[in-house]
Amino acid sequence: MSHDRASPDSTSAPAATLTTHWLAETLRLREAQWGHLEDARENMLARVQGRTYTQKVLLRAQALGRREGLDDLLASLQHNARIALFILVALATLAGILASAAALGDGARSVNVWPALLAMLGLNAVAFALWLLSFCIRGDRQGTWLSDAWLWLTRKLAKGPDAMLAPRALIELLGRSASQRWLLGAVSHGLWAVALASMSIALLVILSAKRYSFSWETTLLSPDTFVRLTNLLGWLPAKLGFPVPSDTVIRASDGLQTLSAQAQATWSGWLLGCVIVYGLTPRVIALAVSLYVGRRRLARLAIDSALPGFAELRTRLTPTSEIAGVDKPADPDRAVPHPGTHRGGAIPHDDAILVGVELPESAAWPPPGLPGRLINMGVLDSRAQRRALLERLHLRPVKHMLILYDANQTPDRGALRLIADLNGMAQQVHAAPLDQSDGAPAQRQADWASKLKASGLDDARIHATLQDALTSLRPALQDAPAHGETP
Amino acid sequence: MSRNNAVLHLAVVGHTNTGKTSLLRTLTRNPEFGEVRDGPGTTRHVEGAQLLVDDIPLVQLYDTPGMEDGVALLDYIDQLIQPGQRPDGPERIQRFLDSPESGRRFEQEARVLNKLLTCDAGLYVVDVRDPVLSKHKDELAVLADCGHPLLPVLNFTSDPRARTAAWREALARLGLHAIVEFDTIAPALDGELQLYDKLALLMDTHKELLGVLKQDIVEQRALRRHDARHTIADMLIDIAALRMSSPPDPESLENTTQSLRQHVRQRENRCVQTLLKRYNFTRKDFPNHALPLEGERWGMDLFNPQALQDMGIHLGKGMAAGAMAGATLDAFTAGISLGTATLVGAAVGGLWQGADKWGKRLMGRIKGEQEISVDDAVLRLLAVRQLDLLQALDRRGHAAQAPITLGDAAGGETNDDAAPLTRWRKGKLPDELAEARRRTSWSSMSPDYAPGARREHAVRELAARLE
Numbered sequence: 001m002s003h004d005r006a007s008p009d010s011t012s013a014p015a016a017t018l019t020t021h022w023l024a025e026t027l028r029l030r031e032a033q034w035g036h037l038e039d040a041r042e043n044m045l046a047r048v049q050g051r052t053y054t055q056k057v058l059l060r061a062q063a064l065g066r067r068e069g070l071d072d073l074l075a076s077l078q079h080n081a082r083i084a085l086f087i088l089v090a091l092a093t094l095a096g097i098l099a100s101a102a103a104l105g106d107g108a109r110s111v112n113v114w115p116a117l118l119a120m121l122g123l124n125a126v127a128f129a130l131w132l133l134s135f136c137i138r139g140d141r142q143g144t145w146l147s148d149a150w151l152w153l154t155r156k157l158a159k160g161p162d163a164m165l166a167p168r169a170l171i172e173l174l175g176r177s178a179s180q181r182w183l184l185g186a187v188s189h190g191l192w193a194v195a196l197a198s199m200s201i202a203l204l205v206i207l208s209a210k211r212y213s214f215s216w217e218t219t220l221l222s223p224d225t226f227v228r229l230t231n232l233l234g235w236l237p238a239k240l241g242f243p244v245p246s247d248t249v250i251r252a253s254d255g256l257q258t259l260s261a262q263a264q265a266t267w268s269g270w271l272l273g274c275v276i277v278y279g280l281t282p283r284v285i286a287l288a289v290s291l292y293v294g295r296r297r298l299a300r301l302a303i304d305s306a307l308p309g310f311a312e313l314r315t316r317l318t319p320t321s322e323i324a325g326v327d328k329p330a331d332p333d334r335a336v337p338h339p340g341t342h343r344g345g346a347i348p349h350d351d352a353i354l355v356g357v358e359l360p361e362s363a364a365w366p367p368p369g370l371p372g373r374l375i376n377m378g379v380l381d382s383r384a385q386r387r388a389l390l391e392r393l394h395l396r397p398v399k400h401m402l403i404l405y406d407a408n409q410t411p412d413r414g415a416l417r418l419i420a421d422l423n424g425m426a427q428q429v430h431a432a433p434l435d436q437s438d439g440a441p442a443q444r445q446a447d448w449a450s451k452l453k454a455s456g457l458d459d460a461r462i463h464a465t466l467q468d469a470l471t472s473l474r475p476a477l478q479d480a481p482a483h484g485e486t487p
Numbered sequence: 488m489s490r491n492n493a494v495l496h497l498a499v500v501g502h503t504n505t506g507k508t509s510l511l512r513t514l515t516r517n518p519e520f521g522e523v524r525d526g527p528g529t530t531r532h533v534e535g536a537q538l539l540v541d542d543i544p545l546v547q548l549y550d551t552p553g554m555e556d557g558v559a560l561l562d563y564i565d566q567l568i569q570p571g572q573r574p575d576g577p578e579r580i581q582r583f584l585d586s587p588e589s590g591r592r593f594e595q596e597a598r599v600l601n602k603l604l605t606c607d608a609g610l611y612v613v614d615v616r617d618p619v620l621s622k623h624k625d626e627l628a629v630l631a632d633c634g635h636p637l638l639p640v641l642n643f644t645s646d647p648r649a650r651t652a653a654w655r656e657a658l659a660r661l662g663l664h665a666i667v668e669f670d671t672i673a674p675a676l677d678g679e680l681q682l683y684d685k686l687a688l689l690m691d692t693h694k695e696l697l698g699v700l701k702q703d704i705v706e707q708r709a710l711r712r713h714d715a716r717h718t719i720a721d722m723l724i725d726i727a728a729l730r731m732s733s734p735p736d737p738e739s740l741e742n743t744t745q746s747l748r749q750h751v752r753q754r755e756n757r758c759v760q761t762l763l764k765r766y767n768f769t770r771k772d773f774p775n776h777a778l779p780l781e782g783e784r785w786g787m788d789l790f791n792p793q794a795l796q797d798m799g800i801h802l803g804k805g806m807a808a809g810a811m812a813g814a815t816l817d818a819f820t821a822g823i824s825l826g827t828a829t830l831v832g833a834a835v836g837g838l839w840q841g842a843d844k845w846g847k848r849l850m851g852r853i854k855g856e857q858e859i860s861v862d863d864a865v866l867r868l869l870a871v872r873q874l875d876l877l878q879a880l881d882r883r884g885h886a887a888q889a890p891i892t893l894g895d896a897a898g899g900e901t902n903d904d905a906a907p908l909t910r911w912r913k914g915k916l917p918d919e920l921a922e923a924r925r926r927t928s929w930s931s932m933s934p935d936y937a938p939g940a941r942r943e944h945a946v947r948e949l950a951a952r953l954e
Contacts, residue, residue, distance in 0.1 A: 033931070047542060051541065051542070052541070168937075168938075171939070171940075172938070172939075172940070172943065175939065175940030175943065176940070176943065180940070305710065305714055306713055306714045306716075306717035306718075306950070307717070308717075308718065308721055308761065311714040311715075311717070311718055311761060311764075311765050312761060312764045312765060314710070314714070314765070315764070315765065315767055318539075318541065318542060319539060320515070320516055320538060320539055320540075320703070320707060321514070321515030321516060321517055321536055321537060321538050321539060322515075322536065322537045322539060322544075323515075323517065323519075323520055323534070323535070323536050324534075324535030324536055324537055324547065325534065325535060326532045326533060326534045326535075327532055327533040327534075327535075327598065327602070328532060329532065330531030330532045358618075358620050358621075358622065359618075360618030360620075361618060361619075362618070381620055381621045381622075382558075382621040383558055383561070383562060383621065383625070386558065406618070408616070408617075408648070409617055409618075410502075410503055410504035410526065410527045410617075411527055412502070412503045412504075412527050412553070412555040412556070412622075413503075413527070413528075413555035413556045414555050414556040414557060414558055414559060414622050415622075417556065417559065441525075443525065444525070447526055447527075451527075
């Protein structure tokens, strides 16, 4: 199944031939079995040159195949296959000649036409019928007999693991595109066609060069049967211009009477017609059909990314995202505001004040159970609130300050700077997280403590809980005069 | 380079530690992007990433440092403006960028604004667990001054402490009505699509581009699921077909059993690895796990009816192939040997097929060897676990840092209403697995591994059943 959106006819794409697909499949099997090869360079190449996923997989396979010498292996296999085919063609030619020679005999005695015809066409007919029959057998294991045998043979003969994978890859590839039976069929039809063609030619040559007499023999059947059979078989060749012996000639050809040379020529024409029409022609037609269907199926070859080995490739060859880099390197950490220092100018009042920093609206404010002497200055959030308090403290610095913050939030620079500013407005500044029903994570709490310390707060006055802060504030609160007012 | 004009530039902005880098990780499906840590100021520079469709960049995303000092920043910008002047938003920002503090106290904020000025739009990431505060409003005011549409992205919406309603209200008051909820750790299945939909509402000019991107997201997801189901089916066939024979004494049986379990574990691991890779996750996301894989089938089911039928088919095939070969020989001998070669071929072919497929096992049977294969229960468990993992991967954001924990799948008994899982737990095992059990050559772990079209067909069928 192909999910590629773009058309495959891009200029830089490799020809999606059987060989490239075969190479990709061999590589896939290899990688599925023994793990991925190092392929950074090849992937880059494939991504630059290919457009669709299929193209990229094929390009990658080409590059890797070249590196690993797989293409040579496939080339040598193809070369061997060609030699084997050539030998088979030679054998088929020879077989055709021998068959016609054997069927006609040495000419010493008359040729019995029916056994001769059977010897020349019988086996071909059986094999052809078997091929046709194979369409009726379960469609999904089509044409696997021969390929099973071939695979078994290659497993036995294989030299090295790659040599075994390549034929398997081809079989799997052809099986997937359902072109296996057609391509193998084309080979077998082709060989038969060659054999039958050579048979026909040999027949023609022998019949031209030697004298034969034709006859039929029977013990059981009547001569009429032969007349009918001969006419029946001769009907189609006759349409194509091959001669058919007349009824009288057929009746006379019982081997007991001497026939005219004309009658013998008619018989030999009839025999030749039968071989060509019933032997050669169906094979040639079947060959053409097989080639046509096989090629069409091959053209549909696609890379199925669901197969093991290809599945991992998709994210690498067609990534959906890519990191693009940074604008400029990060500056050294400026996040910590300069520590505020307590200005000694104004005489601090003996106040102890309570300030909340950026607390959520939902938080209970002021927290319950505070000593009355702690003056509540409210929660600081907006610009105006901040400015108002800072101005007030500037005029009237205080001795003690308790800052409550929300430890669920991230300690950001804005909050820390505000706390640092506040720190400059009081002699002793305590900080504690606001008690909340859902406790802040310990890591966040630790973040706050370290950031507060970096902002200039005294380590001893950074408390883990409000209760701790109040405990450490208690002596100061006892000294301080009671103030009821809030600003 | 004309394509470059069509690229949509998006700046991901927001307060510090709200998950801007996480959003980028999830959108790019890349867990390696940037640095993610629960603390302020983790990202300290602008980092870009491209979203590609067919290797063509469509969207350029920029991760920016967090805004941390919004209140003071707005204050400072206001101070820069002389009384009586009324510059527009971008002009105000430009004046700030030209000011000395943009290189010092507000250096991080300056980087953000610099980037947002050149982008087509901004995604404003909100950690909805935070309360709505003045600092957020102030920084939004500054960001809005850049003059580009802002789409608030509400992160951590599935957290119990989420204040989603409060945020929606506050953002609406600031004039931001197109809002998208997108949890970067566990995004909704159509979360990305919603995000781009909302973005398309804000940016009419890029509607088409976003449409292409959305289509690609849907296709890629379907492809991933398709590939993953295949991977799982392949593993199941591999394991179902695995058979090990052992001498009958208890010690050897024990050893073979252990070896079988070992093989099964390794095979499952390989499947996990492939799934993780396909979904762009790493072993960190799903660390090794010990499997309760007890359960083996003993004895040879060589003589059960199905196996015998199978043998019949094999012998028939062998005979037919042999007959063909013999017939060819007959042809070459010009019919002189008519029949004999065909007959001999059929006999040899049948014997060959029989010996090749069944000989070893028959010999083993005669010698009293035991064959061990995994039990149905193990196959069920494996299927359920992998499907569970697949579901977890499908829903996992690439920003998630806690490892995946599979639900109750491993337990087996507990409730789970997902139909395919129940079918795998209770129903009949698929025919493909029954067939795989009879074919040792289908197991990539067996020495006589010989896959063919039939195995591939079975994997495909099984993958379809995993739907």
